[in-house]
Amino acid sequence: MSKFSEKLRFIFGDELLRKRILFVLGILAISRLLAVIPIPGIDVARLQSLFAGSEFLNLLNIFSGGGLSNLSVVMLGVGPYITASIIMQLLTVMVPKLKELYHEEGEAGRRRFAQYSRMLTVPLAVVQGYAFIKLLQGQNILPNLSLSIIIVDILVIVAGSVLLMWLGELITEFGVGNGVSLIIFAGIVSRLPQAAGQLIFTFDSAQIPVYAVGLVVALLIIFGVVVVTEAERPIPITYAKQVRGGRTYGGLSTYLPLRVNQAGVIPIIFALSILLFPQMIFQFLSQSSVAFIGNVADFALTVLANTWFYTSAYFLLVFLFTYFYTAVTFDPDAIATNLQKSGAFISGVRPGEATAEYISRVLTRLTLVGALFLSIIAVLPLILRSLTGIQALAIGGTALLIVVSVVIDLVKKIDAQLSVREY
Numbered sequence: 001m002s003k004f005s006e007k008l009r010f011i012f013g014d015e016l017l018r019k020r021i022l023f024v025l026g027i028l029a030i031s032r033l034l035a036v037i038p039i040p041g042i043d044v045a046r047l048q049s050l051f052a053g054s055e056f057l058n059l060l061n062i063f064s065g066g067g068l069s070n071l072s073v074v075m076l077g078v079g080p081y082i083t084a085s086i087i088m089q090l091l092t093v094m095v096p097k098l099k100e101l102y103h104e105e106g107e108a109g110r111r112r113f114a115q116y117s118r119m120l121t122v123p124l125a126v127v128q129g130y131a132f133i134k135l136l137q138g139q140n141i142l143p144n145l146s147l148s149i150i151i152v153d154i155l156v157i158v159a160g161s162v163l164l165m166w167l168g169e170l171i172t173e174f175g176v177g178n179g180v181s182l183i184i185f186a187g188i189v190s191r192l193p194q195a196a197g198q199l200i201f202t203f204d205s206a207q208i209p210v211y212a213v214g215l216v217v218a219l220l221i222i223f224g225v226v227v228v229t230e231a232e233r234p235i236p237i238t239y240a241k242q243v244r245g246g247r248t249y250g251g252l253s254t255y256l257p258l259r260v261n262q263a264g265v266i267p268i269i270f271a272l273s274i275l276l277f278p279q280m281i282f283q284f285l286s287q288s289s290v291a292f293i294g295n296v297a298d299f300a301l302t303v304l305a306n307t308w309f310y311t312s313a314y315f316l317l318v319f320l321f322t323y324f325y326t327a328v329t330f331d332p333d334a335i336a337t338n339l340q341k342s343g344a345f346i347s348g349v350r351p352g353e354a355t356a357e358y359i360s361r362v363l364t365r366l367t368l369v370g371a372l373f374l375s376i377i378a379v380l381p382l383i384l385r386s387l388t389g390i391q392a393l394a395i396g397g398t399a400l401l402i403v404v405s406v407v408i409d410l411v412k413k414i415d416a417q418l419s420v421r422e423y
Contacts, residue, residue, distance in 0.1 A: 017414075021175070021414075023170075024176055028186045031164060031167055031183050031187075034073060034160065035070060038070050039153060061187075072160070074160035074163065075157060076128055077161065077184075077187070078180045078184065079128065080128055080165075081164075081168075082269060083121075084124055086270050090324075101113050102328075118162075118165065121161070122158060122162065128277075129153070129154045129161075130150070130154055132280070132284075133150060134284050164183060167183065178409065181265065181402075181409065184269070184406070185402065185407075217380065221404065222400070224373065228260050228370060230408075233260065233362060234258075235256040235257075235258060235359065235362060237253070237256050237339065240344070240345065258363055258366055259366075260366050261373065262326040262329065262330055263325040264409060265401065265402055265405030265409075267322040267374055268374065268401055268402060268405075269402070271314060274317055275317065279304055283297075307382065307385075311383065314375075315379045318374050319372070322374055323367055330363065332356045332360040336356035339355060340352055346359075378401065
């Protein structure tokens with residue numbers, strides 16, 4: 001029996017793990033069902049035309065789990081929640097009380113911090129929902145609606161976004177893996193059959209080089225993401241010998257693994273959210289009856305639509321968010337303190353502050369490699385699109401990067417569950 005089939009047998013043979021996986025599948029099925037329930041009064045032909053010519057909307061559709069392309073009740077997806085999480089984590093840098101709440105008050109503090117993120121999600125969803133309705137009315141996809149109907153639609157859209165956020169947190173708490181990432185993953189994967197069908201029915205032998213380029217890019221992204229995600233830098237750790245009751249403890253050597261990419265796919269999601277939110281606001285403002293506001297919004301949209309400006313901003317945001325998220329989630333001071341309390345030390349480095357500085361230096365150099373890798377992989381499809389004219393590459397590259405990262409993270413979480421049950 002192969003190792004893979006043996007692992008599958010063990011996974012589904014363990015009752016608790018099987019229930020967790022089936023719970024995840026059930027929640028994802030509910031999220032996909034919600035994504036196909038549209039709000040009323042949509043001009044489907046105009047909607048398809050709008051999506052065909054807008055990279056912005058196609059990227060935003062990734063975060064909605066595919067719900068935006070149907071203008072479903074969950075059309076905003078987890079986008080407002082992701083934006084709220086970004087704002088809250090940025091505030092930890094500027095507000096000492098929030099930093100203390102997140103880092104020093106333990107699990108209870110993190111739960112309160114998460115609650116603040118949920119509360120901030122609601123007003124963000126209201127703003128985004130209203131902006132979308134006005135944008136769609138400007139494109140004649142939705143008819144002119146009365147104020148009462150607009151309010152009802154916004155309530156439905158906000159409720160759908162909050163519901164999807166709640167489903168994602170249920171997956172994180174009672175299932176396996178990160179719920180928000182899995183919902184995005186399900187939305188991307190759900191479009192694969194449609195994409196495959198279009199490829200089959202529109203196949204043109206003259207476009208074989210185009211398909212070959214797309215395949216090579218996909219394989220490079222998959223290979224690169226797997227290699228960098230699995231890569232780590234071990235720091236040798238030695239436990240001091242201790243004599244207790246005539247018995248000797250410690251004296252063992254192990255290592256502290258520092259991953260090259262501590263942040264995973266989160267910087268990509270953060271960067272796209274930051275890029276998409278201003279575009280959404282400017283798209284809404286461009287419909288303004290005030291000439292000055294409309295002109296400023298049109299100018300901003302023109303700048304954001306410039307491929308090289310967009311690519312440069314995307315590269316820089318991914319790079320910065322990789323450092324930022326690593327700094328938020330990995331605390332060298334806490335690691336050094338824990339090592340000192342357990343009688344462990346790094347050979348040639350004094351315990352305490354010196355150890356924290358050493359770990360920080362190593363982590364900074366590692367994060368530079370991970371940040372450059374993520375940034376290059378993120379913008380590579382955009383550059384190839386500009387050079388080759390293959391419009392699908394930009395969206396496909398981003399989606400593929402998210403899918404591969406989420407799958408790797410999910411496999412690790414399942415392996416961790418298996419290890420716990422084996423022992």
